[in-house]
Amino acid sequence: MRIPDQTDRSSAGEPPAPGDDVPAGDDATSVLRLPDAPDRAGDRGTTSLRVPAEEPEGEPEDVEDAEDDVPAGDDATSVLRLPEAPDRAGDRGTTSLRVPAEDGVGEPEDVEDAEDDVPAGDDATSVLRLPEAPDRAGDRGTTSLRVPAEEPEDDVPAGDRGTTSLRVPAEDGVGEPEDAEDAEDDVPAGDRGTTSLRVPAEEPEDEPEDKKPVGGGGDSAGLIPSPVGAKAKDVEQPTGVLPLPPAVEPPAAPPKPVAAPPVPDAQRDPLDLLAQLTNRPAPPPTPLRTFGRRVKIWTPLVVLLVVAFVIAQSLRPLPEPTLEMTATQTYTFDGESPTAPWPDSGQAVLDVEGLGTFGSSGEQEPVPIASVAKVMTAYVILENHPMAEDGDGESVPVDQLAEDEAALSDDGESTVEVEAGGSITQREALQAILIASANNVARLLARWDAGSEEDFVAEMNETAAELGMENTTYTDPSGLNEDTVSTAEDQVILAKAAMDDPVFRAIVAMPSYEDSNGDVHGNWNHLVPVNGVIGIKTGTTSAAGGNLLFAAEQEVGGTRQLIIGAVLDQPPHPSDNSILTGALTASDALIRFGQGELRDETVLSEGDVVGYVDDGLGGRTPVVATEDVQAVGWAGLEVEMELSTGEGGLPGSADAGTQVGVLTVGGGPDRVTVPVALAEDLGEPGFADRLTRVG
Secondary structure: OOOOOOOOOOOOOOOOOOOOOOOOOOOEEEEEEEEOOOOOOOOOOOOOOEOOOOOOOOOOOOHHHHHHOOOOOOOOOOOOEOOOOOOOOOOOOEEEEOOOOOOOOOOEOOHHHHOOOOOOOOOOOOOEEEEOOOOOOOOOOOOOOOOOOOEOOOOOOHHHOOEEEEEEEEEOOOOOOOOHHHHHHOOOOOOOOOOEEEOOOOOOOOOOOOOOOOOOOEOOOOOOOOOOOHHHHHOOOOOOOOOOOOEOOOOOOOOOOOOOOOOOHHHOOHHHHHHHHHOOOOOOOOHHHHHHHHHHHHHHHHHHHHHHHHHHHHHOOOOOOEEEEOOOOEEEOOOOOOOOOOOOOOEEEEEEOOOEEEEEEOOOOOEEOHHHHHHHHHHHHHHHOOOOOOOOOOEEEOOHHHHHHHHHHHHOOOOOOOOOOOEEEHHHHHHHHHOOOOHHHHHHHHHHHHOOHHHHHHHHHHHHHHHOOOOOEOOOOOOOOOOOEEOHHHHHHHHHHHOOOHHHHHHHOOOEEEOOOOOEEEOOOOOOOHHHEEEEEEEEEOOOEEEEEEEEEEEEOOEEEEEEEEEEEEOOOOOOOOHHHHHHHHHHHHHHHHHHHOEEEEEEOOOOEEEEEEOOOOOEEEEEEOOOEEEEEOOOOEEEEEEEEOOOOOOOOEOOOOEEEEEEEOOOOOOEEEEEEEOOOEOOOOHHHHHOOOO
């Protein structure tokens, strides 16, 4: 029977319940756990036993001698010495417990009955030396006990596997408990009268051949035997043997890892020693330490990003510098706008190219324009077959139709003599239609350029639409058809575009020309070259009346201004009843008026700041006018001014006084232009400007 390990609950007035064969008076016990003695069967378990700790009536004469008298064949016993259990008298000694591992002198008659069904073969025992149970008299002695190994009961604690439990009374008890298990149950939890020891199990040096216990026979089985041989009879034997529970095979414990032997410091890696010295536990976290740790973590990254940003900013291409204007962008002449001498009938327009317009008269409705249509014919030919200013252009072959149509001059048409099979130059053909107003050559150029007159007329209308001539329709290249109509405003638009071509401008300014046949043909515009008139084209028919698209020049403020106008649907002049004279007279009045109204005024003086060079990164270098800026116009006119870079663009750096642009007043080919230069040295943006560059 196994008695669980617990503290002694005996006291002076409350003895534990009597157990099986426990000697009377053993009310205080000491608990000792002994390891299983290994047996052949492999059984391991825990055996609990109460042993009275009262004084023996007789003390062995010589304990050590008794031990020396152990029979020589008793070599299967193992002797352990346990530390002395202190006693009240201060004596320190040992209590000897000898457990025979072989058959003893006398074997109990009924071992199995005495030990509660202990297997007969489980009589292998181990010899232990137990510390003395403290006694009042201070006696020192030994007690021998044979403990058979049995299978542990099911209630053996998990930690008590592989050990043998033994209770040894710590002092004399009062009365013998009747039941060991009941006695243990009644021991108070706080009673400190017991002592618990765990002794690891040891293997016997030699397996006993006979498992019968050593001792007397008969009904003394399970009693504590004499320590040794003959002297054991002088020692009073404690009585009261408890039945031992069966031994239980404990589960195999997992092998413990074997610690590697320590390596001497001399053989250790210096890095390991350094790590051991430097690896200190982290200090407790605080807001300051947390902040510092974050700073340490993020600072390298931030520095890396800053360095990358600085390098990228410094290597980025610099933006292109620009020239910005600070001066006023318009200038208005003093005075009221003048009124032009408009014709009494028809429609008229008077402009100065690049500056503005004096206005218009009459309803701008489409009317027949007669030979003025030849301006569009010449413009399309020059667009499709450009010419050098001093060249003759391409050769135009003359077909039979052109020769035949030359005879139409007898019917009142303007024509020139051409010979079929021959050719004329492109320049001569243009002179024929713009100066002599030859209808047969106009139709010849249309067939030469487009293959047919119809296709060429379609191209004329497309070009008019491109120029913005919304009220113009062409039905023939000569303008003889009454269905070819336009307005004065549309014809001024075409004249400005045509006069930009130097070949066209040079031809219309000619008072006459000589053809390849040697014939001289005068210009129908009799105003050329009087009073600065340089063109452009007349057109007269009975249906269209008198028409003139004119151009004249006027020098003002060191510039030559181009005056362009048109008069349409003019009646015959009273002086000669000629519709051509009526158109020429009305045009001359408008030309003289425009020339007289033009004047120049100083808008800016030399050295005035007109703008600055912006380097794109916030740097601004002022620019100034290199001479007085004159604006050309007339009273009430508002002209525009523009600051632009030169042909070579703006430099990245330059000295003060370097010309970097042009200030323009007005528009057109003869507008006023003044160079501008740096007022200070121009330098490239600095490192700080590059670093702070955005975008």
